[in-house]
Amino acid sequence: MYANQILLAEDDSTDAEFFQRALQRLDSPPELIWCKNGLDALEGLLNASASSPLPRLAILDIKMPGMSGLEVLEKLKANERTRNLPIIIMSSSDEPQDIAQAYDFGANSYLVKPNRFQDLRELVGSINSFWIKTNRLRPMVG
Amino acid sequence: MPQELYIQSYAYVLTVAPDGTVCAVSENVGEIWGKAAATAIGQPAEAFFGPATLERMREVAHRDSLKEIPLEPDEPLPWGTRQAVVHHHYDGMLLEIEPRIAVHRDFSREVALREIHHSITGTETIPALLNTLCRRIGSYLHYDRVIAYELESDGSGVVREEFNNGRFSSLYGIRYRLEDLPKEFHPRYSVENVLCSPRSLEGKYRMVGDVDGTHEIIRDCLGCREIYPTLDRFAREEEVQGLLSIALWDKDELWGMIFAHSRDERYLDHQLRNFCHLVGILVSQSLVNRASNQTHRQLLASESIRSRIRENLASASSLVEGLQRADPGLVELIPETTGAAILLDAELVTMGRTPPSDEIRRLLDWAQSQVGSRDVFATDNLASVYERGAELTATSAGVLLLPLNLRCTDWIVWFRRERAQQVTFGSIRSAEVNPETKRFASTVEIRRGYSRAWTEDALDTARDLQTYIREVIMERYSQLTRINHRLQVAYEELESFSYTVSHDLRAPLRGIDGFAEILLEDFAGRIGSEGTALIHVIQQNAVRMNQFITDILELSRIGRVPLNPINCDVPTLVRSAVQEVENQVGHEVRVDIRQPLPTIWGDYRLMAMVFRHLISNAVKYSQGQDTPEIEVGYRRANNFGDGEFYVSDNGIGIDKSHHERVFGMFNRLVTAEEYRGNGVGLAITRRILSRHNGEIRIESEPNHGAIFLFYTDENLTPTTKPFE
Structure with a gap:
């Protein structure tokens, strides 16, 4: 069983609220779990169990205090239980080396944060259609 | 085949092996021996000298002393009034038997040495010193002509000073050639600097027997050693009966010689030759000292000029x-x-x-x-x-x-x-020498191709300057290196700063623009049209700021990305630039491409940016014209492949005083309302071109359009690190 949730790891509260508002505009939006830094996100995901299962999707910013989004990504992809969790890196950087590194660590997608609300809404809509509505994770055992 | 060794005829030479037998003799020993010289080989030394004499010889050899040993009347062989000079080698002896001057000399050696020393200290200049020396040698030792001969760097030499009592012609100022005193004979004077030749006894005698190991001594150290051929010929042609040469040394090089000539036979025994040897050493020493004093004085004199030059260098x-x-x-x-x-x-x-x-x-x-x-x-x-x-x-x-x-x-x-010089040579050219004619005859030649000689002082002045320049340059070079390094560090910091700042600026901008949008969507009804207009202003400014940030990011990136130059097709670059600009401005843009256009050597992405910015600039500034005209072409500078690409427009133009300013960041010459966009584009363009070791410049006048001309370095190679 998977909760109809998206985990967002983002240290900037404006960006987080921006994302949340865009998410709200969807019909039956998934629930948003917001972690303010990478460590919280990692702990939360690694401690998933039957009673508090994994979300459908994790969206990670790169630059966060403490652990960066790419570190979290690396660790999640190395862990047996979270290996198949779809992870999107969403960052303000469009530097080729950041994009390359994200994919090297196993990101499923790399998105550049849109500046306009309209653009963000469209993006969130696409994410919802593709990753939430269509994607089925392997059922968790135990 | 080792060369034959010869000695002058006035002496006899015997070598005695460690076992006490005679192993080599000069041929004239035969006369004293009474039989052929060869038969003397292998005989014990006792056959030639009495036991007391031999004892003294061995002692002298053992102590390596210079003392002469007078031969007794009761020696086994009729040596006459002679003395033995003992040269020690290994455990054997080399004996030189020479005439002893029985007659008391008419001067005291000690007094003479003092007088010569006095002359040395009493004269100021080298010419005066040499002159006095020649006179004294002439008077003490009864030579008719004494000359001081100075060698020059090419081996030729000139007679600097002369003492002459009239029995010979003067040689003063005469020059001799390298062949007359060949360099190979110089070492003969390095141990024993005196050579004396009494000429009335003709001829020379060969050494017979085993001369292994004694070559050098016989050739270079014996008082009776053979004189070299050209000197021999000179003596014959000039009818010199008594010949004396004393070598003068400047450290390891032969400075020159004192030559003394007499019409009568003249023989100097070992004691007198020692005296000459000392004189030679004293004078050599003094020559060197005097020369360096002279240099020192001249150095001091030129010091003022040197320090002025150093000042000039330091302040330039x-x-x-x-x-x-x-x-x-x-x-x-x-x-x-x-x-x-x-x-x-x-x-x-x-x-x-x-x-x-x-x-x-x-x-x-x-x-x-x-x-x-x-x-x-x-x-x-x-x-x-x-x-x-x-x-x-x-x-x-x-x-x-x-x-x-x-x-x-x-x-x-x-x-x-x-400096053409008329020179009198004392000998004819070697090419013309033959046994019949006189070799040593005066020849007047014009010496061509020579300048005034460089003094040691001149060389020292040059060396001084060299050291100073080296210090100055090295100092500046290391200064430059330090500055370069600091500049590099500063640049890197700036670029990373720009990158960070731009990224960090974007987040609040999203907040401003994005939430203004949400406000509009959700609250349009409640804030009315005026409120909506105000929100639009917020958004427009956010968009402007976003563009600034994009441009700064772009500018900062240029120094950091690796450079991969290729031959870029310019029309293609222009076409994609035009397309991007059309997207930006929302209407068609027409650019005239003037062929022939060579390819441009540069990184494709960066070249694309250059054209995009220049065309966008051209569009902006010519949009006020009825028919905006934008042209891209190539202007040849010369026939060697140099030239510039250009983008021109018929827009409002730029005043000459502003030509440099336009390349500065955020510099705008017209108000923002009339022409959208900001002024970073040209700064970016210049930065890109300077990374390509190229340049960009403007030709423009107000209301007469503008031409932007630029080029890249065709020899640019790919770089992976920035600032290379």
Whole structure:
């Protein structure tokens, strides 16, 4: 069983609220779990169990205090239980080396944060259609 | 086959082996021995000398003393009034039996030495010293003509001073050639600097027997050693019956000789030769001291000029400028030079009278192989060492070359013009020598191709300058390196700063623009049309700021990305630039491409940015015209493949005083309302081109459009690190 949730790891509260508002505009939006830094996100995901299962999707910013989004990504992809969790890196950087590194660590997608609300809404809509509505994770055992 | 060894006929020579037998003798020993000289070989020394004499000889040899041993009347052989001079070698002995002058000399050696020493200290100049010396030797030792002969660097020499009582002609000022005192005979004077030859006894005698191991002593150390052929011939032609030569040394090099000639036979025994030896040493010492004092005095005199030059160098903005300053200039630094040249970083500057520039460059090219970077090269006869020298004698018969850097590619050169001299040689040219004619006859020649000789002082002045320049340059170089390093660090910090700032600025901007949008969507009804208009203003400014940030990011990126230059097709670059600009401005843009267009050598992405910015700029500033005209083309500069690409428009133009300012960041010459966009585009363009070792410039006047011309370095290679 998977909760109809998206985990967002983002240290900037404006960006987080921006994302949340865009998410709200969807019909039956998934629930948003917001972690303010990478460590919280990692702990939360690694401690998933039957009673508090994994979300459908994790969206990670790169630059966060403490652990960066790419570190979290690396660790999640190395862990047996979270290996198949779809992870999107969403960052303000469009530097080729950041994009390359994200994919090297196993990101499923790399998105550049849109500046306009309209653009963000469209993006969130696409994410919802593709990753939430269509994607089925392997059922968790135990 | 070892050469035969000969000795002069006035002495007898025997070598005695360690076992006490005679192993070699001069042939004339046969006369005393009574039989052929060869039969003396293998005989015990006792057959030749009495036991007391032998005992004394062994003692002297053992103690390595110079004491002569007078031979007794009761020796086994009739030696006569002779003395033995013992040369010690290994455990054996080499005996020189020579006549002893029985007659008491008419001067006291000790007094004579004092007087000569007095002369040395009492005279100020070298010529005066030599003159006194010649006189004293003439009077003590009864020679009719005594000359002081100074050698020059090419092996020729000149008679500097002379004492002459009239029995011979004068040789004063006469020059002799290298062949007359060949360099191979110089070492003969290094241990035993006195050679004496009484000529009334003709001939020379060969050494017979085993002379292994004694070659050098017999050839170079014996008082009766053979005189060399040219000296021999001189004595014969001049009818010199008594010949004395005393060598004078300047450290390891032969400075010259004192030659004494007499019409009558003259023989100096070992004691007298020792006296001459001492005199030679004393005088040599003094010559060297005097020369260095002279140098020292001249150095002091030229010090004021040197310090002025050093001041000039220190205060000048560049080395070339410092060296070029007149009064005092380089030419004055070294006296009696007629011209000078400086070659620095392949740029040649000349002063005074010099050969043509291309000849100077060729000379310096050759000079690279002639001297190490820490020394100077000087010649007063360039033609003798450099094949093109003969053509340059008018201005540079003499050159003094000073390398300034390690690889000897930077130089200072001083030139001296030819000084034709009428010279009287005391001998004829060697090519014309034959046994019948006189070799030593006066010949007057005009010496061509020589300049005034370079003094040691001149060389020292040059060396001094070399050291100083090296210090100055090295100091500036390390300064420059330090500055470069700091600049690099600052640049890197700036670029990483720009990157961080731009990224961090974007987040709040999203907040402003994005939430303004949400506000509009959700609350349009409640804030009305005026409120909506205000929100639009917020959004427009956010968009502007976003564009600024994008441009700064772009600018900061240019220094950081690797450069991958290729031949870029310009029309393609123009077409994609046009498309992007059309997207931006929302209407069609027409650009005229003037063929033929060569390819441009540069990183494709960065070149695309250049064209995009320039065309966007052109569009912006010509949009006010009825028919905006934008052109892209190539202008040839010369026939060597140099040229510039250009983007031109018929817009409002730029005043000449602003041509530099437009390339600054955020610089705008017209108000924002009329022309959208900001002023970073040209700054970005200039930065890109400078990374390509190229440049961009403007030709424009107000209301007459503008042409932006630019080029890249065709020799640019790919770089992976920034700032390379």
